[in-house]
Amino acid sequence: RKEVEQDPGPFNVPEGATVAFNCTYSNSASQSFFWYRQDCRKEPKLLMSVYSSGNEDGRFTAQLNRASQYISLLIRDSKLSDSATYLCVVKRARGSSNTGKLIFGQGTTLQVKP
Amino acid sequence: GAVVSQHPSWVICKSGTSVKIECRSLDFQATTMFWYRQFPKQSLMLMATSNEGSKATYEQGVEKDKFLINHASLTLSTLTVTSAHPEDSSFYICSARGGEAGIGTDTQYFGPGTRLTVL
Numbered sequence A: 001r002k003e004v005e006q007d008p009g010p011f012n013v014p015e016g017a018t019v020a021f022n023c024t025y026s027n028s029a030s031q032s033f034f035w036y037r038q039d040c041r042k043e044p045k046l047l048m049s050v051y052s053s054g055n056e057d058g059r060f061t062a063q064l065n066r067a068s069q070y071i072s073l074l075i076r077d078s079k080l081s082d083s084a085t086y087l088c089v090v091k092r093a094r095g096s097s098n099t100g101k102l103i104f105g106q107g108t109t110l111q112v113k114p
Numbered sequence B: 001g002a003v004v005s006q007h008p009s010w011v012i013c014k015s016g017t018s019v020k021i022e023c024r025s026l027d028f029q030a031t032t033m034f035w036y037r038q039f040p041k042q043s044l045m046l047m048a049t050s051n052e053g054s055k056a057t058y059e060q061g062v063e064k065d066k067f068l069i070n071h072a073s074l075t076l077s078t079l080t081v082t083s084a085h086p087e088d089s090s091f092y093i094c095s096a097r098g099g100e101a102g103i104g105t106d107t108q109y110f111g112p113g114t115r116l117t118v119l
Helices: none
Strands: A004-006 A011-014 A019-025 A030-038 A044-050 A055-057 A060-065 A070-075 A084-092 A102-104 A108-113 B004-007 B010-013 B019-025 B030-038 B044-051 B067-073 B076-081 B090-098 B108-110 B114-118
Touching: A004 A084, A011 A019, A019 A084, A019 A108, A030 A060, A030 A070, A030 A102, A044 A055, A044 A060, A044 A084, A070 A084, A102 B044, B004 B090, B010 B019, B019 B030, B019 B090, B019 B114, B030 B067, B030 B076, B044 B067, B076 B090
Parallel strands: A011 A108, B010 B114
Antiparallel strands: A004 A019, A019 A070, A030 A044, A030 A084, A055 A060, A060 A070, A084 A102, A084 A108, B004 B019, B019 B076, B030 B044, B030 B090, B067 B076, B090 B108, B090 B114
16 A cells, blocks of 8 residues: 555636545654645646644645545636646655655646636 | 755666766755656655765665765765666655754755656
8 A cells, every 4th residue: 555645637617617536645743744746747836734723825735634544635716727736745754764765656647728 | 945966867877877867956045865767657766865974874775886876065975876777767856954054954845857858
């Protein structure tokens, strides 16, 4: 089983739609959680961190449920420019055998159409 | 924000040759650098973690003799793919994590990636 699981999609939505992505992680010792965005043939870029209290950045809302080990990303009023792959990322706690490394999900592809 | 560069951005080589990829932190000192590999439609997979001045720590299944990592300074890490074969064709991405005030010690900054094609 993968440590971070996402539905790869693709999600094809019209402009203006609201779309939600989900992610589950298996390691309960995970410390930090993020959503990254990756455009085709480019490096991943941090979209937002995810907190248990939920956090919002403009049209993007992220939620974390530690009990269920579940992370979500909601995009409202989708734009054409939102088309990309969204990566769910989990960071393990630093420890003697860890370096706080990032574990990436497979990514969910979003295509926003006019 | 912090900038990480990679060179080359793409490379095509013949099977059996060695390829060196450079990763530089341009405006901060990176105490730790990470090397990832991404195959088409797959996730980024961590290959190894390197700390300046010490040997890299490789992930399970990654051959350390094939993927040589050198992190000789706080701003430069190199990944050498030795005797490359077509199955090594992939997108190689580095990231750097800072270790001084002003640059978050928990934030990783990604390079733009290097696309390797082995014929």
